[in-house]
Amino acid sequence: MVQINLEQREITLKIVYYGPALSGKTTNLQVVHQLLDPDSRGRLMVLDTSDDRTLFFDLMPVFFKTRSGFTVKVKIFTVPGQVMHNSTRRVVLQGADGVAFVADSQKSLSKANNESWRDMANNLKMNGLEVSEIPMVIQFNKRDLSEVRSDEEIAEVGRKGKEPVYKATAIKGEGVMETLEGILRLTWRSLNNKYNLEEKLQVRENEFISGVLKRSARAGTPIIHREEEDLR
Amino acid sequence: MTPASPSSTVDSSVLQKSFSLGELLDLESFREVCESYAGLFQIGFKIFDQSKELLVDVKGSGADFCAYLFQFPEGKARCTKEVSAIRDQEIPGRDLSYHNCFTGLQYAIAPIFHEGDAIGRLVYGPYLPADLSPPDLSYLGERFNSGIASRLLGNVRKVKTDVVLKVVRHLTQTIEVMLYIGYKHALTSRMHVEAVTASYTELQHKNQELRESFERLKELDRLKSNFLATVSHELRTPLTSVIGYSEMLLEGLAGSLTDEQREYIGTIMEKGEQLLGLISGILDFSKIETGTLRLNPTPTNLVEVTRSAVSTVMPQARKLGVNIDFFADQNTPTINADSDKIRQVLVNLLGNAVKFNRKDGKVSVRVEPISRPGQSARVGEDLPAALVPATEEFVSIAVADTGVGIPGDKLDRIFDSFYQVDGSSTREYGGTGLGLAITRNLVDAHGGIIEVASEQGKGSTFTVLLPVEKAA
Numbered sequence: 001m002v003q004i005n006l007e008q009r010e011i012t013l014k015i016v017y018y019g020p021a022l023s024g025k026t027t028n029l030q031v032v033h034q035l036l037d038p039d040s041r042g043r044l045m046v047l048d049t050s051d052d053r054t055l056f057f058d059l060m061p062v063f064f065k066t067r068s069g070f071t072v073k074v075k076i077f078t079v080p081g082q083v084m085h086n087s088t089r090r091v092v093l094q095g096a097d098g099v100a101f102v103a104d105s106q107k108s109l110s111k112a113n114n115e116s117w118r119d120m121a122n123n124l125k126m127n128g129l130e131v132s133e134i135p136m137v138i139q140f141n142k143r144d145l146s147e148v149r150s151d152e153e154i155a156e157v158g159r160k161g162k163e164p165v166y167k168a169t170a171i172k173g174e175g176v177m178e179t180l181e182g183i184l185r186l187t188w189r190s191l192n193n194k195y196n197l198e199e200k201l202q203v204r205e206n207e208f209i210s211g212v213l214k215r216s217a218r219a220g221t222p223i224i225h226r227e228e229e230d231l232r
Numbered sequence: 233m234t235p236a237s238p239s240s241t242v243d244s245s246v247l248q249k250s251f252s253l254g255e256l257l258d259l260e261s262f263r264e265v266c267e268s269y270a271g272l273f274q275i276g277f278k279i280f281d282q283s284k285e286l287l288v289d290v291k292g293s294g295a296d297f298c299a300y301l302f303q304f305p306e307g308k309a310r311c312t313k314e315v316s317a318i319r320d321q322e323i324p325g326r327d328l329s330y331h332n333c334f335t336g337l338q339y340a341i342a343p344i345f346h347e348g349d350a351i352g353r354l355v356y357g358p359y360l361p362a363d364l365s366p367p368d369l370s371y372l373g374e375r376f377n378s379g380i381a382s383r384l385l386g387n388v389r390k391v392k393t394d395v396v397l398k399v400v401r402h403l404t405q406t407i408e409v410m411l412y413i414g415y416k417h418a419l420t421s422r423m424h425v426e427a428v429t430a431s432y433t434e435l436q437h438k439n440q441e442l443r444e445s446f447e448r449l450k451e452l453d454r455l456k457s458n459f460l461a462t463v464s465h466e467l468r469t470p471l472t473s474v475i476g477y478s479e480m481l482l483e484g485l486a487g488s489l490t491d492e493q494r495e496y497i498g499t500i501m502e503k504g505e506q507l508l509g510l511i512s513g514i515l516d517f518s519k520i521e522t523g524t525l526r527l528n529p530t531p532t533n534l535v536e537v538t539r540s541a542v543s544t545v546m547p548q549a550r551k552l553g554v555n556i557d558f559f560a561d562q563n564t565p566t567i568n569a570d571s572d573k574i575r576q577v578l579v580n581l582l583g584n585a586v587k588f589n590r591k592d593g594k595v596s597v598r599v600e601p602i603s604r605p606g607q608s609a610r611v612g613e614d615l616p617a618a619l620v621p622a623t624e625e626f627v628s629i630a631v632a633d634t635g636v637g638i639p640g641d642k643l644d645r646i647f648d649s650f651y652q653v654d655g656s657s658t659r660e661y662g663g664t665g666l667g668l669a670i671t672r673n674l675v676d677a678h679g680g681i682i683e684v685a686s687e688q689g690k691g692s693t694f695t696v697l698l699p700v701e702k703a704a
Contacts, residue, residue: 045419047416
């Protein structure tokens, strides 16, 4: 839940990356971390086990000062995908202002995507929220693999559903920033409707987006090192 | 939360909680690090948190000089003013700024950042700037001795601005890393606690549900047993009349019968008695289930009881071509038991041994006293080994057949109610599937043990062990 502190002129938003195990949530965050201006983001806190599985969550804070003098903070979390960490997922999901759902494009993992989505809906419900009430985007990650759902299929899914759909190959940095921008915009609009942020903070959507997504001057193409066998 | 509220903080996860400098550092050990750091360059420093509270104050080479000036009222007043100025001074941006003290010494001030917030400040110094021209401090009073002052000033570490910059940057970076580690630690441990709490609550909830459904099942089970008891009792009453009147007809009380009529009525009586047996079995079972079964123990000669049970099944055995061997050890002691119930147990076991045997098969019955290591006895009693006698005396009644045997994976289920190894055998061999359940319950009620060993295709051996109670 967004924290707005008008006295300290500060607003904190929470974005959560949800999705099945090993779908690339942490990789998304690693790319964002590499691409953003080091002065406007904190350290990337990755809490994982030796086999690349998130243990509690990953966290990266992004912050900037608006022209009107407000400090805007966005805390981006990922949840652990393993089924057994359900209570951790629920705690991380608590108070999320927007959710980016990272799905695995591989056909064989459609079921895992669906289960994770249901699990998310259930956890939102236990936090007193409905999926329809919370800004949400879907990212189909791992587009570079074979045996994935086709572009047409994903375009079709995108037309049918109400959540915007993004295609990504997070490991190469493709589609990652687009996904983040998508969820940031939806979240901003939703919060603005509820709390009239633009008037209160004197910040427009575009200033918010460009403030959060300020790129590092040095960043080229992000490189995420992964051992092949760990992808399964 | 309403949009109108000036400051809206909502109950949310620990992940959104902000921490103060003191909360993130282990102050005790942090001070030690600061001491050693100050020793390295002989320059002291102070650290304030966001609410301007002094967390760390380590002295350096400027301490003696400052202490000397502090003796003078004017010096004290000025020093205090300088310190509050340094503490309260706005620091623009992330860079460090400098503060020149009235003594001519200098302080460097740097913010300490955590997640983009300045959550404290480092005040580094005092040190002697390389380009200092010592100010005239004679206004401090007549007692002020410029000789002492300049001697003490000579002890203060002299340092160039660019060195200060590097040292301060290094120190703040070190502190920020420590803060980050503290933050990571605090978040994960709180997260862990929250996750465990959430799991615990969930489990509590599930346990409650399980408990409730268990209670419901227990209630249903009780109702079922009551129902069985009532129904089987109600069934028996008319059935006794059917059997009784058939018997009267057979005895010719209503006139003489033709052979055909006699045969038919004989069948009615036989089937009636079979039905009565089944109903009695159900009644016994439901009595056991509801706990209303009462034993009537008397001194019992088990050899005699077994012999009588054997003679009961003998006609059936003959009909199926099964031989029964009977061996009884004459030293078998008399024990306290309900002879009717033991007989029922044995008739049941013998009946099964005959029923599930092959044609021309054999049933061997052995009654004998045996000793067993104490620990295996009294299933369900939780006694320390020292309190269990080394050996215990039993009367063993073993019934072995040469039938189809029981598959190993089914052995532990055959004493369950309504269970027959192969559902289809119910139709082939008849029975309710209650026999062994009743048998085990009756043996249990005597404090005994029933065991089964079986080899598929070769046969099964059921052994009933009844404890020999030594006269107290």
